[in-house]
Amino acid sequence: MSSVILQETIAAIITAFGGSAIGVIRISGKDAISIADTIFLSPGGKKPSERKSYTACHGWITKKQGAEIIDEVLLTVFRAPKSYTGEDCVEISCHGSIVGLRAVLDLILSYNCRLAEPGEFTKRAFLNGKLDLSQAEAVSDVITARTDAALRLGMRQLRGILSLNINRIRNTLLGVLSALEANIDFPEEETGALRSSEIKEGLRRATGQLDTILATVKEGRVLREGVRVVICGKPNVGKSSLLNTLLQEERSIVTPIAGTTRDSIEETIDMQGIPVHIIDTAGIIEPKDLVEKEALRRTKRCLDLADLVLLLFDGSKRITKGDAILMKRLRRKKTLAVVNKIDLPQKIETQRIKKEFSLVVEISAKKHQNIRALEEAIKVAACSGAAQDAEALMVSNIRHIRALHSAKKCIVQAANSLDNTLSVEFIAEDIKGALVHLDEIVGKRFSEELLETIFSKFCIGK
Template structure:
């Protein structure tokens, strides 16, 4: 792989916008030390160009034109190749006000640095061999992690949990391809360097390894990206009350009057490590009220978009046509049936509700007012979406899953060719395709377009 590399010295603000104790301006590139020295007057008159790496220096930062003091600061010096980008890196630690950080960055840019693009520091870390592409992607996952479990998975990716397994698989397939190609080269001399049986055995082992990686991909995606769950039902069945219970706060207004919720209410919760976007929808019913009707229509759209549905029923009142109406909307969705108000005399049984479904559907009986069955319901939600322990998950990124799926297809083609006794040229072709797709995960095989798409999701200072 060869990718053209920009040799500009780049700079950006690396701390979030707003007021804070410290603001950091990061500089990376061959002129980083010279630019910093132009602006910096050390308390001990030290020259940043001659100080050792991993050192911190106190002083003043001066405007390059007027020589007025911009701020008092601490300057971190990290020398290539022992830095995040493997280039010379300077981090100016100044006061964290909006103006002070911006003025420091502007001064750095006037001295010859270029404003970094989104994710450019991490892109340089990848291009300089500091990180592979899967590890580079984990950086933004760490920044954007919504739960402790998501953060833990992202840190494991940064430390090479997936990359190590992919690299071992690549080495195995490269060795297999080398033997297959050697057999092709010596085919005229009637020398078989590797038999079809051994090729088949190696391919089956590789396919088993990929299957194991893909097994936790759905769980990884859920922990990384989260899950949207819509709470649906006819009016006054307890949807807003259930939302408040999950959020542990009075987020939604609750009254005995049907149709109180006229718009959707959304919020995030952390459920056993799974980030969940909960959506309280307007009660599904026919209504002449224009505002309520708009809320019902919006609820219908959100039901279509949700990953899972919590279908709420009030067991203290008889089954009605309104219950039938919204059941038709959710038949094809992943769902959990929730029977509320079991503390009151029952007018509807579990059997009555399940009789409207031909498939097996999980059902839970709860009482929101009496706090009955709620912990079991929360656990069921997690059990429904996570089929394996998170410790076994290695794939969290859709791009990685797609590359592994393509690798799996190529190896399956190779295995079919081997079983059919076809020429080893066909097997070699499929092995090359498999290696191409595997290389996309770690960046051994990639393009500028792919890199631009990945790093555009980063913040500018990272």
């Protein structure tokens, strides 16, 4: 973004659309305060430009030099660089009606100001050094968090925990680089051997630091994006009843008729901090007509995309051919066996199921028995009990994960070159390569395209 564009004043509604008590409009850029002076009228006549930073003042937004009042508001001035974007900012808390907010925004936009693009406030905050790139991305994570755990994860990144860890690895690599450069400059020095072990140790440490971060990837992604859990089983075992019990609402149709569910139904629940996308499927195993064929195709597609399958059995019946087909079909999928209807006299051969699946949970979906234990088992199976340590770092963003892997590849290559006594310049190149990838994470290096990819995913007003 060129400095010319940076100087343009921008504005947008920064709160959610829809009826609410208050809606906020932000103006950012060099003309923000002078625009506020033009449209704002306070009871004492004091202008926003005459106010101190961070003071909220009560007054009216008016048209035609005060002749027409649009809304009664609270206006807050934030002077550069101590504002969200690092520029002069004005925030106007209006009444939450969308008509009123639009009228105030239209008035602002009739001055030397344009509508902010998606993510543009945060993009400016990044370009003005208020946030690094991983923190800017965390703003979006915090806003879209669906569970407490995802919110905590986003907040940790917003506070800079990832940047801190990346900096540690950078420092290790910079140490290695300076040892290498000493070798390049004075190859004959007798310190050569000493430096080589120092370089080796540095590379080993950097790899260890990267591995520690990469080890958190799975849990991080689970907390942010959730897991797909598919309920499957032959007709009438109680799949839809289980979905309803987990949701605590009558979402899926339950009847004693086999083949009730035809289409897959998906809902998301917060299961002890993890967003679980739970999918009820049709129990059809051998389709008899076109509708059943399509139902089976949909069930299979759900199973392909599942992170975890709950294979349901009817505990009041013996294992049937249908159960056996499914047990075989799911052999290679991560599956939790669930024996349902334990409130009825049991006939099922549980030992046979235990032979196939390491974990079997016995429940009654109808009578809500043992559901808590099932939730715990889902949580453990789906994400190895994602540690929810408030201070722990977890990486969940695919861009960060790719960059970390690329950095690791460069470091491993550097270590190999060192073992194979390749020229010092080769090793230095690989380390510089690793540093480039780490810099991309925090945005020490960036391209306009990268910023476009990241910020276009934000909404207007962020």
